[in-house]
Amino acid sequence: MQYIRDLKKYYWPKAPQDAVRMLMQEPYAEVIAGGTELLVSGLKGREVNNLVDITRAGLSYVKKDKKFIKIGATTTISEIQNAPLFKDFANGVLSTAAQRFVSVQIRNVATIGGNLGAAMPSSDLAPVLMALDAKIHVCGKEIKEFAINGFYLSKRKTVMAPYEIITEIEIPVPADMDRTGCAFQKIGRTETDIAIVNGAAAITIDDAGEVKSARLALGSVAQNTIRCLEIENGLLGKKLTKKAIEAACENIAKAIDPKTDVRASAKYRGTVAKVLAARLIEEAYVKAGGKI
């Protein structure tokens, strides 16, 4: 089977700037990283004659300093799952999300940049990166930086121009790590199937156990992964109880717009989203040191 009927050239840029130059010069060019999305469902209807493969452009790495963790765009899901750094950082949420990401074979090839670039609402990494307040570095005519919240415009659409590429994901190390708890959860037909609903939360508390900051992100319940700002605001300044969490999640239907597909109906997704949101908040709060 020929994966792209009209493919004529395959480029291997050595640096992100080279990739951008090739994308700007060649009409009908597309970036490829692992290709797990592109070869299965990524081209739908678009004509592509040139592929620009960025997996040898020096973008596979994980680094940490005092303030930030930086993940290169072509780092694979397996590399994230197995990086010792992510076993501890933020209660291991990134590692956990990576481990629930389909199969070893896909994880070995699929990249974090491709996962965000594909802009699918079922992404397992996007909710985690939203909960961790990550930034996305993009290379085009110039270098830009976007907050992940706002990076997506709609299904399969991001704020990036067609010739721009993601180079790096930057995660701030929370200042009060000891009082911050993080959680990732995914509900699917199996442990590792594409999510029916997934999500992540990060909660920081003060000495009294009151919520100082909260971020909650849900996937597969709208066009793209979303932050649930109203729920977050409903938690601030409170000592959480099961009742308080339930109350905060009461109006979740206003925040989401679930769709029906082969995996679940819109109605089921709506019901599950509410339960999952509450579980995520509870897990993150307890991991932050809060008592329920």
Place this chain on the structure above:
Amino acid sequence: MKLNLKINSETKVFDIDIRDTLIDVLRANGYTSVKHGCETGECGACTVIINGTAVNSCIYPAIKCEDAELITCEGLEKDGKLSILQEKFVEMGAIQCGYCTPGMLLSAHALLMRNPNPQLEDVKDALSGNYCRCTGYVKPVDAVMAAAKAMKGAK
């Protein structure tokens, strides 16, 4: 165009079309242990090992393998003798029709290359991308655990 790679420890040059997926190049060159299944990255029948890691060859552009080192099921036996892993699959009834078996063996082989002392959970995770319509999963998982034990004994 030409594709240079190493496969089952042999250096090879394959003639490929820029648009070929890896599975088609391998099968056309006689590596027919690599099976067509779903063609969408779900079932694992097409699994091969590239530079030490298991990969679905049905959704992998062949051109990405330039200078890579591959292992297919043909490379597991040595001088007509099955590997310990293969022996255990036979012994423990982990094969019925056999269609999924090459993929299962390679997923397991990749795991054992990286981690010779796997826990049960590691084996289940390693095989989670290989679907079997016949035996189910208990016997293949048991066979891999038994192989890991036997390989330690063999050293």
